[in-house]
Amino acid sequence: MGGGATRLYGTLTQTLDSSSSPRSLPPSYLDPRQPAVSNLDPDLCQQQQKGSSVYPPDSVELLRQCEEALRDQPPRLHRKFVLLNDGDSAPSSPIRVMQWNILAQALGEGVDNFVQCPREALSWSRRKHLIIEEILTYRPHILCLQEVDHYHDTFQPVMAGLGYNGHFCPKPWSPCLDVEGNNGPDGCALFFDQSQFELLDSVNVRLSAMMIPTNQVAVVTTLRCRSTGRFVCVAVTHLKARSGWEWLRSAQGSDLLWHLQNLVQKLADGSAGDAGGNISLLICGDFNAVPSEEVYRRFTASPLGLDSACKKLSQDGLAEPEYTTWKIRATGECCSTLDYIWYTKNTLKVVAVLDMPTEEQIGPNRLPSFIYPSDHLSLVCDFSFKEKE
Template sequence: MGGGATRLYSTLAHTLSSSGGSSHRVPLPLAHLERYQPADTNLDPDLCQGQKGSSLSPLDPAEVLRQCKEALSDRPPRFRRTFIQPSDSNAGTIRVMQWNILAQALGEGLDSFVQCPPEALNWSRRKYLILDEILTYRPHVLCLQEVDHYFDTLQPVLVRLGYSSRFCPKPWSPCLDVEGNNGPDGCALFFDESRFELLDCVSLQLSAMTIPTNQVALVMILRCRITMRHVCVAVTHLKARSGWEWLRSAQGSDLLRQIQNVVQTHTVRTSAGSSVPIPLIICGDFNAIPTEEVYCRFVTSPLGLDSAYKKLSQDCSTEPEFTTWKIRPTGECCTTLDYIWYSQDTLRVDAVLDMPSEEEIGPNRLPSFSYPSDHLSLVCDFSFKEDE
């Protein structure tokens, strides 16, 4: 990335860090960020033509999926994952995908996956694996972290598949330290426009003890076009690495507070004057195992949250054994860091996508030729309890 872009991001970071106070709506000049995103000339030109995808004709999801599979025909097959269904779904089911897709700059430059072949990390193939995963499950709501190819790939392709979206980059993204980077990574939230109407979107820079941090979140208020019910969806990516447990806890508390503030401004009242609670879905790479304080804060939150992926366990009380499995110079990491939280009083979990086996993942772990990220996608089907 050229010096002009680097100066832009440095100025942006300085502006955010000097604003002080608690979490706030981040005034990110995305139009300026977009200017520095190169066009992806390797992707099929019928899928992605520059950055103005909204002005192009719609795409057939089945055709895009076919093109992805054709581009990957010489690679090992993807994992075969099935849905575990605690109960029957209905026409009002909302499918949500949570996924840290692995920033391209980090995968190639900083994360050091020592047993992953360098060829498996090439964006020319990895982008097809990412699109293949998304289009296989066709979520109505898609929550992504470590997105550094938003403007040149994901947004232009997905907008032509009927998705609308917002992107919130980290103010001091480590991607910018990698030579040849594609800009800062951040969180992105996509929703199916045929299913939802956007009522509000808030971009947040999370704080710890009123001090702004490098972690961000997006919070959307959506209205379901089938049930006309409102739902609040949030996506975040908390601070990584051991030793930062206290910071993750503070960021999680700040996020919960900010979400509650957003929800309160969109309170729906009945004809009798009583308020109707807005269901919450909070997705993210929390970088926290289930015994960490930030996890406990979400479990005990007055918002009445539960973790959807506990439905995979027989007693519905424990998380999966892993959502990420990788090998770095420091050793092997197999643990659960990713979650989909939901309002257990107003939403019902209809189905949960299971995890691949150790044999399917393979001895070199993730990422690999058959999977583009070191984190596995989480996919859940929800329905409003009143619609049972």
């Protein structure tokens, strides 16, 4: 087993007693020919199957460890993939992207004040299993996270042991540092599967507004797909929260778009062997902005040719999901869409999108809860490259 994952197995399972029946996991769409994650035989993981992703033994073992540790909890949210064939056959090797604000541990136990969530459900000893289980259930090739305050002691070693390369950018003035017993600043993290992608470059960006640095950041990583040779630039960000700061979110979004436009132009002007019009962009984040906000319109109208992948869940492909976060704080209930996966329409095609759980599944106390570790739902999409023009 990978050293990083092995070191964390004990940590991830040491605090929970198990006394009830095992939790059932939903099937995970990777390819119609592949089995569900929880049913994979470890021996099968060692086989090389042409045209499909194969789970390394570490991920299967770690998933089983998480399932075992969570046996005393209710079944997790059951979500299904919506497949978008559009008359085409499913690609043999889709690129799976996960976007998720995982909820910083210090904030969940501190200032976020989730009044309907039991204190025990917010403990790190429980939440860490649920977070890792969610990631391993869908096994993304590219993972974009926000509010990460356990990067160095949990996520980096675990993901490294599973074959991922990771990059982290903390906020300059993280609110986590104001919470007693915190684990350091929270920030954005980006991981990619090294068997699928080669790292070309990664930079941390401190977002500015009117040329003044702000407290929000982004990680921008440039990758080359090993199977196709195509470039993929991935950005993960977390824009300013709260009502009244719409202007700042718009300015931060504009700054990020400016950085990405310069990066794409640099790649197009270089000698990397890929035309500028065929460089793919993926921008994931908690924008803290509903679709009617200016920052959303800026991304929609960007000359980069961006679209929001989760709109594919709607019947006409034009509307965002009703919610990506649903929580109850002391100040009231909040149900809104704030999280997005943006992609370049001319280079990428959406193959499948993970649906959203229903209100009944989420439950009356909303999120987070014993069955879900964050107040934000994960977004998971499969993409394929379009033919070069």
